[in-house]
Amino acid sequence: MDFSWNQEQKRLFSEVESFARAELSRDLVEADREGSFNRGGWEAMGRFGLPGLPVPREYGGLGCDPLTTVGCLERLGYACADNGLLFSLHAHLWTVVVPLLTLGTREQKEKWLPRLCRGRGIGGNAMTEPNAGSDAFALQTTAQRQGDGYLLNGHKSFVSNAPVADVLTVYATLDARLGPAGITVFLVETGTAGVSVRPINKMGLRTSPTGEVSFADCWVPADARLGDEGAGAFVFTRSMTWERGCILASAVGAMQRVLEMSVKYARQRRQYGQAIGKYQQIASRLVAMKERLEVARLLLYRTAWLLSEKRPAYLEAALTKKYISEAWVATCEDAIQVHGGLGYRVETGLDRELRDALGSRIYSGTNEIQCNLIASLLGL
Ligand SMILES: Cc1cc2nc3c(=O)[nH]c(=O)nc-3n(C[C@H](O)[C@H](O)[C@H](O)COP(=O)(O)OP(=O)(O)OC[C@H]3O[C@@H](n4cnc5c(N)ncnc54)[C@H](O)[C@@H]3O)c2cc1C
Structure with a gap:
């Protein structure tokens, strides 16, 4: 079992991170309040090719396998705090682009994929x-x-x-x-x-x-x-394996971002004469955040690897969706607690992170439905 990325993947991930920092940052407090969509950001993602990550180059995509695709999306979630913009990208990718790619006719692919991959159409x-x-x-x-x-x-x-x-x-x-x-x-x-x-x-x-x-x-x-x-029903089931397996790739990046922010704060903030990170209860929260992040990442990569290998991943996708969504919510709650009153202030951005994370327990089939599905696949 080899957990390393190759040089080409590492180069692409670093390009995605640099791109996101340079082109996708904006005042999110205001954007969140107004509910404004970053159209310019979407077009920039289109020029990079992100809305067509797993699509072959002949249709205008970047031609990435599923594992490399989730690696890029994770980096995007790490470098870009606009979870809404990235959710739009995921909805576009998993509910339109991939179903078109896997089940569309040649004419449908030729008609839609080049513009959908290049940011000139949204699904x-x-x-x-x-x-x-x-x-x-x-x-x-x-x-x-x-x-x-x-x-x-x-x-x-x-x-x-x-x-x-x-x-x-x-x-x-x-x-x-x-x-x-x-x-x-x-x-x-x-x-x-x-x-x-x-x-x-x-x-x-x-x-x-x-x-x-x-x-x-x-x-x-x-x-x-x-x-x-x-x-x-067949289209739905096929799409759902991709969707549930990959839709929280950016959430894994977001969890890493929120963890790093919280560790930094716990090292700087002093009360009773020492950094709050020295208090066991604060450290334990940060350790729990780290544990969740690593488990989430392993589930994500394993499901994406199964997809890359064209092996069945129905059960793994349900587990991935359920686990990462719960982990993302818990991580945002922990981050708010570590930041104390500052965590509760809107300008810190953690309230938005938590509100964004909560949706993931509902979309792509609620976590109760994932639970039913996993139970039935266990033979219950
Ligand atoms: C952010 C977001 C984005 C979304 N995007 C889309 C989209 O692009 N396209 C789209 O079509 N839909 C979308 N949805 C809708 C989403 O798919 C549904 O909200 C979801 O499937 C649940 O359906 P419901 O809201 O009707 O809840 P209900 O099905 O009414 O469920 C209500 C509660 O009952 C529970 N429940 C229901 N049945 C069972 C059961 N058998 N066993 C145990 N518990 C059960 C549910 O888990 C939930 O807790 C989105 C939702 C959200 C939050």
Whole structure:
């Protein structure tokens, strides 16, 4: 077992870090308050090729294997504190770019991937509905065959990137009586007649725009279908392995950043005549943060390695998502406690880190759903 990165990977990671520091830093207190998306940052990421990290160069991507991809995303999370911007990047990558790459036709890839990889198009995923959250396959959005295409009708209640997206993967049913076997996925351009987006407000990841999306007699051509009719459950399951396995790569970088900030503070801040890091209770929190970071990293790398090897990783992806999200939240809580009153002040940025982290226990399937899944894979 070799845990080292090669020279090329190290060079790329260092370029990603330098890029993030130079091009993605901004006043996050204000951006968070206003919920503003860093469009310029997204375009800069596009020039670097980050929105197409795992996509072959022939389609405009950087051609990285999954392990190198998560390594880059981890460095990005370490060097860029805009968790919202990076969440938008993850939503784009795992719910649109990778499904297109793995399941799209040559024509679909040629049409969409070059612009999606180069920052000239943003993707989002429209699955969740008011009555279909964890029970995702209970969705009610319908697709009806009409002419040489389909008519979509329905409402999606939580779509990351929707207000800024150019294309959405939309899950709809051709026949609700068929259950999961009726679900079909469509690539829908947000400018299509019948699509409307209403931005929504949220507690964290505020720099990642989110919206509700409605489809009212929205006609899409047959070649907008991703995969076969009724293949929605398959597309979802395939995408979820990538998504759950990789979506918290930047969170691992964020955990490292928050740990370093907290260690620095614990060494500087003196009370009762000595640095607070000398008090066992403070040191124990920092040790727990370090332990979580290392376990999170191992899970992340192992799942990405399985993906690189094209081996099944369904169980590992669920474990990775569940563990890292809980670890990220706990780490932010510890960091706030180590910083005392300063940790509670908005300008320190830790309240934002915690609010951003909390979302990760809910998206990509809540942690309760991951728990059910892991239990069933254990044979329970
Ligand atoms: C930041 C963020 C980004 C998101 N982005 C997107 C997106 O881009 N596209 C999209 O389609 N959706 C998105 N979602 C929605 C997300 O997928 C859903 O919120 C999630 O699947 C849960 O659905 P729900 O909110 O309806 O909660 P519910 O399913 O109603 O769950 C409520 C509570 O009950 C628990 N629960 C439900 N069923 C079970 C069960 N069987 N066993 C145990 N506990 C259970 C849940 O774990 C949860 O704690 C996003 C959510 C967040 C927070």
